[in-house]
Amino acid sequence: GQQVMQIPQYQHVQEGEDFTTYCNSSTTLSNIQWYKQRPGGHPVFLIQLVKSGEVKKQKRLTFQFGEAKKNSSLHITATQTTDVGTYFCADQAGTALIFGKGTTLSVSS
Amino acid sequence: DTGVSQDPRHKITKRGQNVTFRCDPISEHNRLYWYRQTLGQGPEFLTYFQNEAQLEKSRLLSDRFSAERPKGSFSTLEIQRTEQGDSAMYLCASSLEKGMFETQYFGPGTRLLVL
Numbered sequence: 001g002q003q004v005m006q007i008p009q010y011q012h013v014q015e016g017e018d019f020t021t022y023c024n025s026s027t028t029l030s031n032i033q034w035y036k037q038r039p040g041g042h043p044v045f046l047i048q049l050v051k052s053g054e055v056k057k058q059k060r061l062t063f064q065f066g067e068a069k070k071n072s073s074l075h076i077t078a079t080q081t082t083d084v085g086t087y088f089c090a091d092q093a094g095t096a097l098i099f100g101k102g103t104t105l106s107v108s109s
Numbered sequence: 110d111t112g113v114s115q116d117p118r119h120k121i122t123k124r125g126q127n128v129t130f131r132c133d134p135i136s137e138h139n140r141l142y143w144y145r146q147t148l149g150q151g152p153e154f155l156t157y158f159q160n161e162a163q164l165e166k167s168r169l170l171s172d173r174f175s176a177e178r179p180k181g182s183f184s185t186l187e188i189q190r191t192e193q194g195d196s197a198m199y200l201c202a203s204s205l206e207k208g209m210f211e212t213q214y215f216g217p218g219t220r221l222l223v224l
């Protein structure tokens with residue numbers, strides 16, 4: 001079945017450093033959605049990317065969708081302690097979301 | 110709070126017992142989804158409803174699992190004869206169907222522990 005791979009699994013940064021998580025698939029992705037899950041919380045929708053090569057920004061967060069629609073990335077500039085959590089990408093395969101395993105970000109001040 | 114709500118938030122049960130979880134979606138949303146999440150994994154799709162019709166079920170949904178959405182509003186997920194492997198977070202999400210792409214909004218989840 002379709003799989004969405006995310007790397008790295010874990011990332012620790014010092015506050016103020018940048019952070020990037022990557023999402024890859026061997027098959028073409030229909031659309032990529034990014035979610036953030038705080039420790040003990042539930043997934044919260046961040047953004048959706050639909051078009052090949054699309055780039056969207058939300059304050060310090062930059063989301064990209066690859067030209068071939070087989071990969072996506074989330075980049076956070078100048079991390080803050082509030083960025084702590086697990087970031088998931090998900091492909092919408094029909095109606096269901098197929099999630100990657102996520103990248104867990106920890107930030108030390 | 111007009112978000113997705115789930116009840117109970119936590120459930121501890123003994124192996125072999127039946128459990129039932131409830132999900133109340135965002136009021137105008139016609140689609141409702143159930144996912145399961147275990148530690149270190151992303152949510153895995155179980156089933157979804159459009160209004161009261163259950164349109165898709167994952168292979169993960171064994172015969173011991175049943176879900177209903179009788180009036181197209183709230184939904185219940187029942188697990189019969191629970192097993193230790195059923196221990197997980199059960200997440201409900203809802204969305205409003207609008208064309209090809211839609212946003213799913215997740216509830217806080219029900220954390221199940223089977224002893």
